[in-house]
Amino acid sequence: MEEFAHLLEEYLTQSEDVPRIGDKVKGVVVHLDRDFAFVDIGTKKEARIPIEEIKTRTGDLLFNVGDSVSAVVVKRLSSEGAYLLSVKKVLEEEAWESLKEAKEKDLPLEVTILRPVKGGFEVLYRDLLKGFLPSSQLALKGEVEGKEVPVLILKLSDTSFVASHRSYLQREREFKLKRLEKRITEEGIVEGRVKGAIKGGYLIDFDDVLTGFLPASEVTRRRGLQKEISLSEGDKFLLKVLSWDPEKKKLKVSLKALEPDPWEGAPQRYRVDQVIKGQVVKVFNFGAFVEVEPGLEGLLPASEISWKRGLKPKDVLSEGDQVEVVITDFDPGERRMIFSLKKLEESPWERASRELKVGDIVEGVIKTITSFGLFMEVLEGLDGFVHISQVSWERVEDLKSLFKPGDRVSARIIELDPEKRRLVLSLKEVAPDPWEEVAKKYKPGDLLEVEVKGEAKDKGYFVKVQPGVVGFLPLRELSSGEKAKRELKEGDRIKVKIIHFEPEKRRLWVSERAYLMEEEKREIDSYRETQGSTRSSTLGRVIKEKLEYPEEKS
Numbered sequence: 233m234e235e236f237a238h239l240l241e242e243y244l245t246q247s248e249d250v251p252r253i254g255d256k257v258k259g260v261v262v263h264l265d266r267d268f269a270f271v272d273i274g275t276k277k278e279a280r281i282p283i284e285e286i287k288t289r290t291g292d293l294l295f296n297v298g299d300s301v302s303a304v305v306v307k308r309l310s311s312e313g314a315y316l317l318s319v320k321k322v323l324e325e326e327a328w329e330s331l332k333e334a335k336e337k338d339l340p341l342e343v344t345i346l347r348p349v350k351g352g353f354e355v356l357y358r359d360l361l362k363g364f365l366p367s368s369q370l371a372l373k374g375e376v377e378g379k380e381v382p383v384l385i386l387k388l389s390d391t392s393f394v395a396s397h398r399s400y401l402q403r404e405r406e407f408k409l410k411r412l413e414k415r416i417t418e419e420g421i422v423e424g425r426v427k428g429a430i431k432g433g434y435l436i437d438f439d440d441v442l443t444g445f446l447p448a449s450e451v452t453r454r455r456g457l458q459k460e461i462s463l464s465e466g467d468k469f470l471l472k473v474l475s476w477d478p479e480k481k482k483l484k485v486s487l488k489a490l491e492p493d494p495w496e497g498a499p500q501r502y503r504v505d506q507v508i509k510g511q512v513v514k515v516f517n518f519g520a521f522v523e524v525e526p527g528l529e530g531l532l533p534a535s536e537i538s539w540k541r542g543l544k545p546k547d548v549l550s551e552g553d554q555v556e557v558v559i560t561d562f563d564p565g566e567r568r569m570i571f572s573l574k575k576l577e578e579s580p581w582e583r584a585s586r587e588l589k590v591g592d593i594v595e596g597v598i599k600t601i602t603s604f605g606l607f608m609e610v611l612e613g614l615d616g617f618v619h620i621s622q623v624s625w626e627r628v629e630d631l632k633s634l635f636k637p638g639d640r641v642s643a644r645i646i647e648l649d650p651e652k653r654r655l656v657l658s659l660k661e662v663a664p665d666p667w668e669e670v671a672k673k674y675k676p677g678d679l680l681e682v683e684v685k686g687e688a689k690d691k692g693y694f695v696k697v698q699p700g701v702v703g704f705l706p707l708r709e710l711s712s713g714e715k716a717k718r719e720l721k722e723g724d725r726i727k728v729k730i731i732h733f734e735p736e737k738r739r740l741w742v743s744e745r746a747y748l749m750e751e752e753k754r755e756i757d758s759y760r761e762t763q764g765s766t767r768s769s770t771l772g773r774v775i776k777e778k779l780e781y782p783e784e785k786s
Contacts, residue, residue, distance in 0.1 A: 625700025
């Protein structure tokens with residue numbers, strides 16, 4: 233009976249489609265134990281694959297229960313009616329085909345660095361095929377054993393291959409750069425990573441193939457946050473392309489350009505003469521920038537901060553201050569908005585129109601001294617002008633010798649026009665008019681002593697009658713006469729007679745010759761009274777000689 237059963241089994245086996253040694257079969261892993269992987273290949277008994285064949289170099293399994301597997305029949309286990317399979321040969325064949333395809337099509341693949349050998353490193357592909365990676369073709373430093381690296385196949389033989397890590401990186405860099413350049417030119421928006429901060433901005437890395445520049449001014453539209461925002465190394469952002477030079481590979485980008493533009497719709501929210509609130513975000517000598525909404529700011533000029541002159545913006549404002557301003561200029565097309573702080577207060581000219589009038593005497597502080605006059609502050613923020621001719625009744629040559637900034641003086645208003653913002657003052661009109669005093673004191677024909685003040689070339693000399701009153705001595709009225717051209721010096725004192733006097737026109741002429749003639753007449757009259765008339769002719773000759781030769785006069 234046993235012999236019959238054995239013969240029957242052989243018969244049945246011969247009638248089946250039985251795999252033979254060397255055949256390639258496919259199956260499904262149905263069970264795993266410590267020694268074998270059991271595979272259903274369609275026979276009565278599961279075929280077996282030694283567990284070591286499906287283990288990787290690190291001990292992981294290549295297949296698990298339920299996975300499909302291709303293998304080669306290597307042996308029939310007759311005692312059990314099962315087959316012994318091998319996947320190694322199939323995997324090696326597939327690996328070699330993959331290497332050939334990678335070489336032909338220049339495709340990348342990954343290898344594992346096993347150990348250093350002469351001139352480079354031994355590498356393993358798919359834990360099956362060993363190859364060589366030259367040191368010059370590895371772009372890694374430090375400990376590399378066990379690391380997986382992408383490579384391109386440089387050479388391929390029947391038993392080995394030569395790979396290059398650098399060639400892979402170079403090609404990837406070229407691919408990345410082309411893709412990046414396409415995004416730059418077609419989309420204009422690229423993702424970058426902060427490499428670090430430099431003067432004026434940040435260096436931005438793009439796909440490890442290009443470095444661009446992000447100016448600090450392009451980080452945010454909000455001027456007040458430009459200093460507070462600090463980008464950290466490694467931060468990633470989408471950035472707007474501002475400029476791109478493909479030849480020099482120079483890329484300039486902006487972060488704020490992707491923020492909502494606050495100027496859009498601004499004409500519907502703002503208008504000239506509107507009073508709004510804002511925050512001071514930056515203060516300069518020329519003014520301050522005031523932010524009225526995130527990213528939307530205008531300029532508050534130094535001249536519009538206060539009616540009081542001489543104030544610097546930093547004397548009044550600080551960053552972070554909340555202020556109320558009025559819009560004086562608004563041009564959305566030019567992205568320009570100008571503010572005023574002082575226009576929310578009463579103008580000193582409006583105050584002047586209420587409180588001052590022509591003829592009033594006011595007191596103020598000298599602010600500025602020029603060669604042609606003085607500027608003095610009459611009210612806070614309101615300066616009046618004193619022309620040099622209105623400083624004193626006497627002639628003034630050097631104002632800085634008489635005044636200094638900060639001096640308090642009194643002046644009379646002689647012109648006031650708030651609309652034209654014109655205020656003219658006089659210092660001398662605060663003091664009595666010396667011509668009025670002279671008009672009361674002198675009359676034509678009076679004799680007096682005067683001081684020479686200067687020469688009117690070829691016409692005569694100016695003489696000081698008293699402080700604030702200057703008369704004129706014509707050349708022809710000199711004692712020597714016009715032809716002799718007698719010369720006088722500034723400071724000389726001479727005796728003269730008033731020959732022409734018009735106080736209302738501030739005109740007074742004097743004569744030295746008339747004075748001497750008057751003196752002659754007096755001496756003659758005096759002599760006649762004391763000596764009689766017999767000697768008058770002799771005395772007359774003496775006086776005549778003295779008139780003709782005054783330098784000999786004792």
